[in-house]
Amino acid sequence: MACTSADLALLIWHKSSYSNGSEGLCLEVATGLPGTVPVRDSKAPDGPALLVNATAWAPFIAAVAAGDLTL
Template identity: 50%
Template sequence: MKPYIESVSAAGLEWVRSSYSGANGNCVEVAVPFGGGRAVRDSKSPGGPALLFSADEWQAFVRGAADGEFH
């Protein structure tokens, strides 16, 4: 699997923005690509590119965030 999608608009993904995001447009959006895992993009650049993470990589990130690893 490539670690990114060059043209997000061609991927046909449904993107979700956190309810904690403000109205300033500086947000990260997440989608579930075909085959699982997660895709992550900058909301200021909705046409791409986006980073791809396997399901295991995404779970490690979520656990790390919950455990305070990124403070």
């Protein structure tokens, strides 16, 4: 799926509850692209976004919630 920066600017972005300002870990995800989860650095909203397939995103989120991933 091809997305332009204009397309991404129209999406509704949500800051992750795991984001924090003190360590520079600032992640946002957007809704509005069926089957795709756009991810970006909230400190650089005009920068690039990573487009992740929703079927790959779900197990990633489950692993984070379970504490299986560490920084």
